Amino acid sequence: MQALRQLLLLPLVAALALAEDNSIESMAGFCCHCSSAGVPHCGASLHEPNKPLRIELKANANCIWQIQRNTNQTIRLIFSYFKFAPSSSCDTESIKIYDGPSTNSPLLGQVCNNTDAVPVLQSSSDSLTFVITTNSVAFTRNFFVFYYFFSPETKIENCGGQLTGPNGTITSPYYPAPYPEFTYCVWHIQTARNSKIKLQFQDLFLELDKNCQFDFTAIYDGPTTNTGLIGKVCGRAQPTFESSSNVMTVVLSTDYANSYRGFSAQYTSVLLPGPVKPDTLLTCSSDSMKIVLSKSYLASLGYNETNLQLNDPSCSPFVTDSVIFSFPLDSCGTIKKDDGQSITYTNIISLSATGNIITRQKSIQIIVKCKMENNSTLEVVYVTKNNIIQNTTAVGRYNVSMSFYDSGSFSRPVLQSPYYVDLNQTLFAQVSLRSTDPNLLVFVDTCTASPQPDFGSLTYDLIRSGCSKDDTVVTYPPLEHYGRFKFNAFRFLRSFPSVYLQCDILICDSNNANSRCTEGCISRQKRAISSYMWKTNTVVGPIRLKRDLRAADHSGKSNT
Incomplete structure (x- = not known):
């Protein structure tokens, strides 16, 4: 009887398994995507909160798509599939993406035949524009693009993060339950220097498509995407x-339809044979650049600390268990470069034999760059075939802070918190940049007030795009490393116990006469033309009415 029951169950189990597989296989033609994607002829103006675009172009095309959002959200644009004409170059065929309403807006990125990634771009304005240009070769180009609006403050549990152990597990959000729509998660894995990473998927169940255009997991051989x-x-x-x-970097990207259980993957570190890779550490701050070299690495190349020098040979290292160069950004022969979207400080450590020693060692240079951006630290090592060139780039952060001051002389900061004020009292605010580079300007681009410390939906603009949005706001001209403005305590204080202030700060090279910091107030239409070198934001508060302070005092006395 038991054997008969098992024989009867076997066809049922097989049928269920087959149904699951067939449901996956049928997704490639699932109409939920096809009907809304369509085949746009050449460009469009798009306003929907999300939309997939299946684009097919011939030769000599120059098509523009403009995406405009109406809500206080960010636009995320994903090029999950692209096929250009064979052997085309970036000069003749490309997709260019602009952070704004036109091709005069700042360039966010470019996609072409040699792009070795799944490009994902996000707006910092209320619109995005992308242009597809094709050459004269007779060939059908195919692209699949989708975009959606999202709120950056919305957090999804178990979505991305940093993993630094020798082994670990990554799972999609809510695994084994279905993953949420419009998910974009990035996991950064880093193991010991002399190792590589093996990533094994124990379970993977995403929407099926032969080109993985809809839901996909992408794996990158490095620290970025x-x-x-x-x-x-x-x-x-x-x-x-x-x-x-x-x-290694792992990405999960999903669209708006057909969610499944996602994935579970395990990574392990695998020890690499041979000598340990170059042990070099670079850190960057507003004030200085610090380079740490391992003595054992120098010895393996046949050098020691006496063989090292910077661009300025008079700058000597400090020697302990390691060889340490630490110097201000504007010294030791450091070269500053303005590339239009960031400021980079570069120096070179040269290694050369001294005295009468005859050596067969290669001439070695360690090129170190501090790229000042509002991003995470990135280190890159590059070894040439003929010479060893270790090119280490670290992304640094300028040290910016904001404080209230008791008068327009900006000599005495307000140290107490909360800061109790009278209604319509004039408040003086200063943004300060701490940096050894004297040729920098600080510009207060936008300042927003909110009764919520996380700056939710209820906000009030004081300054927007350098323009005063409140009648009482007065901005001061840029002065060295300071951005200053004043305003009167406003209506929020009548209705809410506390008010916070958040400002977007731009930092530019003062030698650039056409930088955003020198333009002042610009309209939204012109804003896209301007560029800045570095952007961050800073928060100060809370501000409270003095009547609340008096109420607190009376309450305290009644309790004594």
Whole structure:
């Protein structure tokens, strides 16, 4: 009887498994995507909160798509599939993406035939524009693009993060329950220097498409998602990936339909044979650049601390267990470069034999760059075939703070918190940049007030795009490393117990006469033309009415 029951159950189990597989296989033609995607002829103006675009272009096309949002959200644009004409170059065929309403807006990025990534771009304004240009070669180009609006403050549990242990597990949000729509998660994995990373998917169940255009997991051979794509997977599989170094990046991207249970993957570190890779550490701050070199690494190349020098040979290292160069950004022969979107400080450590020693060692240079951006730290090592060139770039942050002052002389900061004020009292605010680089300007681009410390939906603009939005706001001209303005305590204080102030700060090279910091107030139409070198924001508060302070005093006395 038991054997008969098992024989009867077997066809049922097989049928269920087959139904699950067939449901996956049928997704490639699922109409939920096809009907809304369509085939736009050449460009469009788009206002929907999300939309997939299946684009097919011939030769000599120059098509513009403009995406405009109406809500206080960010636009995320994903090029999940692109096929240009074979052998085309970036000069003749490309997709260019602009952060604004036109091609005069700042360039966010470019996609072309040699793009080794799944490009994902986000707006900092209320619109995005992308242009597809094709050359004269007779060939049908195909692209799949989708975008959606999202709120950056919305957090999804178990979505991305930093993993630094020798091994670990990554799962999609809510696994094994279905993952949420419009998910974009990034995991950064870093193991020991002399190792590589093996990533094994124990379970993968994403929407199936032969080009993985809708929901996909992308794996990158490095610390970022800009290049080094190892693979992109979807559907049902258990693939394995390996990095070439000790860093790997894993991405999960989903659209608006057909959510499944996602994935579970395990990574392990694999020890690399041979000597330990160059042990060099670079850190950057507003004030200085610090380079730490391992003595053992120098010795393996046949050098020691006496063989090292910076661009300015008079700058000597401090020697302990390591060789340490630490110097201000504007000294030791450091070269500053303004590339239009960031400020980079570069120096070179040269290694050369001294005395009468005859050596067969290569001439070595360690090129170090501090790129000042509002981003995470990034280190890159590059070894040439003929000479060893270790090119280490660290992304730094300028040290910016904001305080209230008791008068327009800006000599005495307000130290107490909360800051109790009278209604319509004039408040003086100063943004301060701490940096050894004297040729920098600070510009207060936008300042918003809110009764909520997380700056939710209820906000009030004091300054927007350098323009005063409140009648009482007065901005001061840029002065060295300071941005200053004043305003009167406003109506929020009548209705809410506390008010916070958040300002977007731009930092520019003062030698650039046409930088955003020198333009002052600009209209929204002109804003896209301007560029800045570095952007951050800072928050100060809370501000409270003095009547609340008096009420607190009376309450305290009645309790004594």
